[in-house]
Amino acid sequence: MDIHAVKVAVVDDEAPVRKALARLLRAAGYQALTYASGADFLDALGRERFACLILDLQMPGMSGLDVQAGPLFRQAGVPAIVISARDEREARETCMAAGAFAYLTKPVDDRELLAAVQAASARAR
Numbered sequence: 001m002d003i004h005a006v007k008v009a010v011v012d013d014e015a016p017v018r019k020a021l022a023r024l025l026r027a028a029g030y031q032a033l034t035y036a037s038g039a040d041f042l043d044a045l046g047r048e049r050f051a052c053l054i055l056d057l058q059m060p061g062m063s064g065l066d067v068q069a070g071p072l073f074r075q076a077g078v079p080a081i082v083i084s085a086r087d088e089r090e091a092r093e094t095c096m097a098a099g100a101f102a103y104l105t106k107p108v109d110d111r112e113l114l115a116a117v118q119a120a121s122a123r124a125r
């Protein structure tokens with residue numbers, strides 16, 4: 001699969017984080033689509049097909065864990081890379097038990113994130 005055809009969703013309530021992650025993904029050749037909330041992403045999930053998702057854990061309203069636990073998300077089978085400002089063992093274990101592909105802490109290391117996106121996208125194929 002051509003990497004330029006790989007769509008990656010970025011869900012984060014902080015606009016600067018969304019922009020920075022999208023810029024990084026696009027520079028690496030991915031198509032990055034950004035969403036300010038879990039609800040916005042889930043709405044798009046019915047129209048778009050994503051190779052993977054970068055998902056902020058702590059968001060107002062619907063948290064990243066809420067998104068992961070939703071039936072629509074589970075049916076879509078999109079690998080989720082959860083990012084969080086907090087490096088808490090319990091949060092990491094909860095996300096991984098809910099099916100997260102990876103759990104990374106902010107500020108996210110670019111190489112680590114791109115490696116996780118590449119691995120998650122390969123798994124989705």
